[in-house]
Amino acid sequence: MASYHLETIVIGCFESMGKFVEISPPLELSVKITAKQNYSVTDVDLGLHEISPSLEVLRQDIMDWLDMLWVEYANGDANDMTPGAIELKQRLLERMREIC
Numbered sequence: 001m002a003s004y005h006l007e008t009i010v011i012g013c014f015e016s017m018g019k020f021v022e023i024s025p026p027l028e029l030s031v032k033i034t035a036k037q038n039y040s041v042t043d044v045d046l047g048l049h050e051i052s053p054s055l056e057v058l059r060q061d062i063m064d065w066l067d068m069l070w071v072e073y074a075n076g077d078a079n080d081m082t083p084g085a086i087e088l089k090q091r092l093l094e095r096m097r098e099i100c
Helices: 055-074 083-095
Strands: 003-016 019-034 039-043 048-052 096-098
Touching: 003 055, 019 055, 019 083, 039 055, 048 055, 055 083, 083 096
Parallel strands: none
Antiparallel strands: 003 019, 019 039, 019 096, 039 048
Protein backbone atom coordinates (compact mmCIF):
# COMPACT_ATOMS: atom_id res chain seq x y z
CA MET A 1 0.00 0.00 0.00
CA ALA A 2 1.44 3.37 -0.98
CA SER A 3 1.71 6.23 1.50
CA TYR A 4 2.89 9.81 1.09
CA HIS A 5 4.57 12.14 3.59
CA LEU A 6 2.25 15.04 4.33
CA GLU A 7 3.67 17.09 7.21
CA THR A 8 5.46 16.79 10.53
CA ILE A 9 3.70 17.15 13.86
CA VAL A 10 6.02 18.46 16.57
CA ILE A 11 4.98 18.03 20.21
CA GLY A 12 7.08 19.55 22.96
CA CYS A 13 4.48 19.52 25.72
CA PHE A 14 1.16 17.89 26.54
CA GLU A 15 -1.35 17.89 29.38
CA SER A 16 -1.87 14.90 31.66
CA MET A 17 -3.76 14.68 34.93
CA GLY A 18 -4.15 18.47 35.04
CA LYS A 19 -0.42 19.13 34.68
CA PHE A 20 1.90 19.78 31.77
CA VAL A 21 4.54 17.30 30.66
CA GLU A 22 7.54 18.47 28.63
CA ILE A 23 9.10 16.25 25.96
CA SER A 24 12.78 16.92 25.30
CA PRO A 25 13.78 16.75 22.58
CA PRO A 26 10.32 17.39 21.17
CA LEU A 27 8.55 14.48 19.54
CA GLU A 28 8.59 14.80 15.74
CA LEU A 29 6.08 12.64 13.91
CA SER A 30 5.94 12.43 10.13
CA VAL A 31 2.33 12.35 9.01
CA LYS A 32 1.62 10.16 6.03
CA ILE A 33 -1.51 9.85 3.99
CA THR A 34 -2.38 6.37 2.84
CA ALA A 35 -3.93 5.28 -0.43
CA LYS A 36 -7.24 5.03 1.47
CA GLN A 37 -6.96 8.73 2.41
CA ASN A 38 -6.28 8.11 6.09
CA TYR A 39 -3.62 9.96 8.05
CA SER A 40 -1.03 7.95 9.96
CA VAL A 41 1.98 8.36 12.24
CA THR A 42 4.36 5.85 13.79
CA ASP A 43 6.96 6.08 16.54
CA VAL A 44 8.54 2.73 17.31
CA ASP A 45 10.19 3.90 20.57
CA LEU A 46 6.82 4.90 22.03
CA GLY A 47 4.83 2.06 20.51
CA LEU A 48 2.72 4.64 18.70
CA HIS A 49 0.88 3.77 15.51
CA GLU A 50 -2.20 5.83 14.86
CA ILE A 51 -4.42 5.93 11.78
CA SER A 52 -7.18 8.52 11.64
CA PRO A 53 -9.63 9.91 9.11
CA SER A 54 -8.54 13.55 9.66
CA LEU A 55 -5.54 15.51 10.91
CA GLU A 56 -7.60 16.92 13.77
CA VAL A 57 -8.57 13.44 14.97
CA LEU A 58 -4.99 12.24 14.48
CA ARG A 59 -3.62 15.04 16.69
CA GLN A 60 -6.13 14.21 19.43
CA ASP A 61 -5.34 10.49 19.18
CA ILE A 62 -1.62 11.28 19.63
CA MET A 63 -2.32 13.43 22.70
CA ASP A 64 -4.51 10.67 24.16
CA TRP A 65 -1.70 8.13 23.54
CA LEU A 66 0.89 10.38 25.23
CA ASP A 67 -1.44 10.85 28.20
CA MET A 68 -1.90 7.08 28.51
CA LEU A 69 1.87 6.51 28.32
CA TRP A 70 2.52 9.12 31.02
CA VAL A 71 -0.15 7.80 33.38
CA GLU A 72 0.26 4.05 32.88
CA TYR A 73 3.98 3.70 32.21
CA ALA A 74 5.96 6.77 33.31
CA ASN A 75 4.00 6.96 36.58
CA GLY A 76 3.23 3.26 36.88
CA ASP A 77 4.75 0.91 39.44
CA ALA A 78 7.72 -0.88 37.84
CA ASN A 79 7.08 -3.88 40.08
CA ASP A 80 3.86 -4.52 38.14
CA MET A 81 5.52 -4.23 34.70
CA THR A 82 7.06 -6.63 32.23
CA PRO A 83 10.72 -6.07 31.24
CA GLY A 84 9.55 -4.40 28.00
CA ALA A 85 7.24 -2.07 29.90
CA ILE A 86 10.06 -1.15 32.28
CA GLU A 87 12.26 -0.25 29.28
CA LEU A 88 9.43 1.94 27.92
CA LYS A 89 9.09 3.60 31.34
CA GLN A 90 12.82 4.38 31.33
CA ARG A 91 12.68 5.81 27.78
CA LEU A 92 9.74 8.00 28.75
CA LEU A 93 11.42 9.31 31.90
CA GLU A 94 14.58 10.11 29.92
CA ARG A 95 12.60 12.37 27.57
CA MET A 96 9.66 13.59 29.63
CA ARG A 97 9.20 15.53 32.84
CA GLU A 98 6.31 17.20 34.61
CA ILE A 99 6.77 20.97 34.49
CA CYS A 100 3.78 22.35 36.43
